[in-house]
Amino acid sequence: MKKLLLGDEAIAQGAIDAGLSGVYAYPGTPSTEITEYIQGSKMAQERGIHSRWSTNEKTAMEQALGMSYMGKRALVCMKHVGLNVCADPFVNSAMTGTNGGLVVLVADDPSMHSSQDEQDSRFYAKFAMIPTFEPSNQQEAYDMMAVAFDYSERIHLPILMRVTTRMAHSRAVVNVVETPREQNEINFNAKASDWVLLPAFARKRNDVVTAQQAQLEHDAVISPYNEYIDAVDRSLGIIASGIAFNYLNECFPEGCPFPVLKISQYPLPKELVQKMAVECKRILIAEEGQPFIEDIVRGVMPGTAEIQGKLTGELPRTGELTPDLMKKALGLPASDTFEPCADVVSRPPALCKGCGHRDVYTALNEVLRDYPNARVFGDIGCYTLGFLPPYKAIHSCVDMGASIGMAKGAADAGHWPSIAIIGDSTFTHSGMTGLLDAINEESDITVIISDNLTTAMTGGQDSAGTNKFEAICRGLGMSDEHLKVVNPIPKNMPEITQTIREEIEYHGVSVIIPRRECMQTLQRHLKQKRAKEANK
Numbered sequence: 001m002k003k004l005l006l007g008d009e010a011i012a013q014g015a016i017d018a019g020l021s022g023v024y025a026y027p028g029t030p031s032t033e034i035t036e037y038i039q040g041s042k043m044a045q046e047r048g049i050h051s052r053w054s055t056n057e058k059t060a061m062e063q064a065l066g067m068s069y070m071g072k073r074a075l076v077c078m079k080h081v082g083l084n085v086c087a088d089p090f091v092n093s094a095m096t097g098t099n100g101g102l103v104v105l106v107a108d109d110p111s112m113h114s115s116q117d118e119q120d121s122r123f124y125a126k127f128a129m130i131p132t133f134e135p136s137n138q139q140e141a142y143d144m145m146a147v148a149f150d151y152s153e154r155i156h157l158p159i160l161m162r163v164t165t166r167m168a169h170s171r172a173v174v175n176v177v178e179t180p181r182e183q184n185e186i187n188f189n190a191k192a193s194d195w196v197l198l199p200a201f202a203r204k205r206n207d208v209v210t211a212q213q214a215q216l217e218h219d220a221v222i223s224p225y226n227e228y229i230d231a232v233d234r235s236l237g238i239i240a241s242g243i244a245f246n247y248l249n250e251c252f253p254e255g256c257p258f259p260v261l262k263i264s265q266y267p268l269p270k271e272l273v274q275k276m277a278v279e280c281k282r283i284l285i286a287e288e289g290q291p292f293i294e295d296i297v298r299g300v301m302p303g304t305a306e307i308q309g310k311l312t313g314e315l316p317r318t319g320e321l322t323p324d325l326m327k328k329a330l331g332l333p334a335s336d337t338f339e340p341c342a343d344v345v346s347r348p349p350a351l352c353k354g355c356g357h358r359d360v361y362t363a364l365n366e367v368l369r370d371y372p373n374a375r376v377f378g379d380i381g382c383y384t385l386g387f388l389p390p391y392k393a394i395h396s397c398v399d400m401g402a403s404i405g406m407a408k409g410a411a412d413a414g415h416w417p418s419i420a421i422i423g424d425s426t427f428t429h430s431g432m433t434g435l436l437d438a439i440n441e442e443s444d445i446t447v448i449i450s451d452n453l454t455t456a457m458t459g460g461q462d463s464a465g466t467n468k469f470e471a472i473c474r475g476l477g478m479s480d481e482h483l484k485v486v487n488p489i490p491k492n493m494p495e496i497t498q499t500i501r502e503e504i505e506y507h508g509v510s511v512i513i514p515r516r517e518c519m520q521t522l523q524r525h526l527k528q529k530r531a532k533e534a535n536k
Contacts (some may be wrong), residue, residue: 005174007167008033010138011105013174014145016043019181021072021100022050024060024242026429027458029114030168031107035077036459047183053455054442055430055464056400057082061104061394068102068158069195071187073149080108080119085400085430091128093158095205099190102147104157107168110289110321114457116380116399118318122266125160129209130215132266133161133225134242138172140225140264146181147306151219155212155290156190162446164288166320167243217267225264228272233257237305239273241293243321244286250323251332268293270300277301284329286307288321331506349385355385356516359488360421360450361391363496371504374417375410379403379431381423382457382518383450396420401430407445408438417504421448425455428465439477446503446510450488452518455483460521473511482506488514 012034015530016025025035027203038044039051043125050067057078060443064074083090083106090104104414109115127134133148134367135141141163147386148159194205220226238256240248241263248256257359261276263269276283277297283305285294293511298307306315315321324334351358360383368374378384378394379402397404407420422431427449433513449469455461465472473483484504503510517525 001169001177001178002173003176004171005142006140006169006171007032007135007138007141007163008107008169009037010142010172010174011145011161011163012037013176015034015073015075015103015149016041016047016049017177017180018101018146018149019073020044020049020075021183022064022067023075023077024050024054024064025055025077026057026060026082027182027455027461029106029458030109030139030163030165031077031082031105032458032461033078033322034075034105035535036461043180053461054465055500057086058089061086063170064083064102065089065093065096065098067369069097069098069190071100072184072188075105077105077400078107079115080121081115081117081399081456081503082106083121083124084119087124087156090124090158092197094128094130094209095202096195097141097156097205097209098152098158098189099156099185102151103145103148103152103161104158105161105163106162108162108289110164113165115377116397118289120292121160121162122289122292125162130157131159131220133159133160134264135163135167135267136242136245136264138167138170141167142174142176144264155216157209157212162242164243164320167461174442175440187373202251205250213267217269220265220267221269221271222349223265223269224263225274226269228275229256229262231257231258234259234456235278235282237276237283238260238298239263239276239283239285239287239293241287242499243288243447245324246311246324247321248286251326251330263287263293270296271423273297273300277305279536280305282308284314286315286321304402316445317444340523346386350388351382351385351460352519355382355520356488356514356518357386357450359493359496359516360448360514361386361393361488362495363488363500364419364421364448365391365393366493366497367500367504370501372418373415375415376421377403377406379420379422379426380457381426382452383421384422385424400426401434403449404431404434404438404445407447408441409436410444411444416444417446418444419448419504421450423453423456423508424449424453424465424469425463427469428463428472434477434512435473435478436476442508444507444509446512448500449511450522451511451513451515453515454518456518456520460518460524469513470502478509478511482508482510483513484511485515
């Protein structure tokens, strides 16, 4: 059976067909569509596959690990910076080992289309001593899911599957199985003592995982996803990983005239690399992201072959890899392109018309005219656009949940006024602990939780704390006297500005919650309501 699928959708369908029992994720481009596809899948619903959004990537990883311990197959999805959030359970999951298959899907975002950095998740897998799969096309992305789950259960380790933006968000025809695999039954085949990382047990597991590395590398050498494709002209050899192999095929539609080593499973198969190093005079390494393979190859290469790639300038060190960049590195003419229209004016992103964040920033800027030294610590979400004109209202944006802790740190340094602005989903993701610290130390900060009742930046997914924020803040120790809720609409501007001013002047922790539904989800909900009424 054939389906036209995004790379993300191929991964999701592959997981369902491989006997998935649960997907755990926090939305983050370019990985969001995987969980959304499973949530909308009739087959997933019939099979009772868990697919509710998690509060953050760390909780997602921990829940998936718990499902694996029970013998079921679990998938964790996130973008690359989400792997930072779940690094603790991710790295330790190799030490505990797995029971049911566990795949950690990470979507990297070279060129930072919607991210803070370009980090390459392959380094995390090498650090954690677990295998990595990196599909070169949508069909491989689909097929690899079943292989990854099987492999995870055979070696009792999680598998990291790495894709990048173009793989996640481009479409292709994919052949899918007619009869999906049944889900695993609950079993207790794993040793429960392995799950307890007390030093005495962890040392034993560390020896086991370290000893596995030679076998994992041998598995990569014989993997069908790693292929040495020989050719007559050995003046050049090409190592291409993941989507770079796809781009290489675009450069040579009739077949590459040089030997090619396709890499889609790690650890790096050094034996195949060494074969190319002996046979070829020059080696070009093409990979999306950081020079991960290139760094390793320089340490294992025998002979005198010249190595080229990102570190030597044939391919750029930053940004996305493209077929034209590959052509340039290979000395081939670039594809025909059209000159950009000179009349097109740049249109930077902006907050939607009617967005409650607009009114929050309007009120905040009005108040802060009287506080020229104020510092506003921002966070990750739609409201980060408050840095741009016309608001120019925030001074920092580092990582999810950082705003409250940074505001506290500034206050600890003696600065006043120190203000944090954070979204509702970001607050529950990783802002609550910063607020707890501030409350415990009675820090002189004002926290604005701009609540639009959804995870708006990634498409309007459910937010874990919706309608719970006052209770959460009280539970953390906030007094009702300095916990204020306002409705951010223009007619309420006097009330909002007065509230902000009063709470800045209060020398302790204040929390202001401006609450109004995101315009995008509001329109969607109204449309659904009208459709329901029309069907009655």
